[in-house]
């Protein structure tokens with residue numbers, strides 16, 4: 621097949637905040653995906669989704685399928701931008717459609733849907749102005765995070781708070797930087813899990829990955845903060861997460877975790893691939909934090925490939941599975 625790989629490239633720009641490009645992909649990831657597809661016999665063109673010539677490129681070039689990892693330029697619906705253009709031009713692409721991408725990027729809307737489907741998710745409140753009265757039913761500790769970001773952007777140790785004054789301070793700081801609604805939710809102390817799903821004709825749940833923060837005492841960051849994602853492995857900073865795949869869970873808990881991930885994937889309407897982030901509380905209730913329809917695919921560092929390797933897949937097979945999932949749908953998303 622002739623494939624176009626659409627992406628947004630991670631850059632370095634000291635005039636921008638440190639986490640500005642965190643959602644975007646490195647040249648290494650982009651090249652790894654392209655080589656994986658070439659190894660399977662496809663011809664591949666790299667297409668920078670940042671380019672103003674994007675529309676022209678797709679109008680002029682005949683492409684069988686787009687492998688889309690583009691996170692989009694900016695705005696609350698950014699992940700839907702490339703899919704919207706492809707839908708307009710009737711070009712099939714991998715992964716979720718405009719609707720699911722926009723929905724999953726909005727944590728609060730996703731959580732309302734999870735509540736309606738009886739999928740456990742931490743109790744929450746949205747702060748639009750930052751001056752709202754705190755919902756009295758919410759129990760501290762609470763965590764505040766931007767409602768429409770990913771890659772742990774804006775998530776730091778200080779976001780986990782035990783009292784109202786701290787909470788309002790963090791909300792105001794986040795609002796100032798990210799100019800969007802702030803999601804406040806109950807902080808679930810417990811184990812952190814993430815569940816990968818590949819949908820290639822039928823749904824396949826990959827071995828569950830546990831991220832263990834127990835070795836992070838020096839930093840005190842027992843969760844996936846932005847610093848944790850960015851500097852993991854740094855001993856001095858105390859950012860030493862350990863990864864276990866498959867996670868060691870009793871059969872009943874494992875089944876519950878798999879089930880909530882599948883239900884979330886289906887409720888949000890994801891296609892081909894998704895990764896659901898979960899916290900397991902002390903009673904082993906799996907609380908869904910969010911679903912990522914465009915999970916990172918760095919062959920060495922991202923969570924999703926780790927889970928595929930644990931399932932016995934090679935990186936090239938993972939990329940081919942996503943591709944053939946989309947090709948077999950034989951319909952526009």
Ligand SMILES: Nc1ncnc2c1ncn2[C@@H]1O[C@H](COP(=O)(O)OP(=O)(O)O)[C@@H](O)[C@H]1O
Pocket residue numbers: 742763769770771772773775805806807808809812842843844845897899909910
């Ligand atoms: N309610 C919560 N309880 C416990 N940890 C949380 C909660 N919300 C976020 N976190 C921590 O912060 C990380 C990032 O939050 P998440 O909602 O997944 O946002 P992102 O889109 O940035 O990945 C999670 O992986 C988890 O470690």
Ligand SMILES: [Mg+2]
Pocket residue numbers: 771772897910
């Ligand atoms: Mg997450």
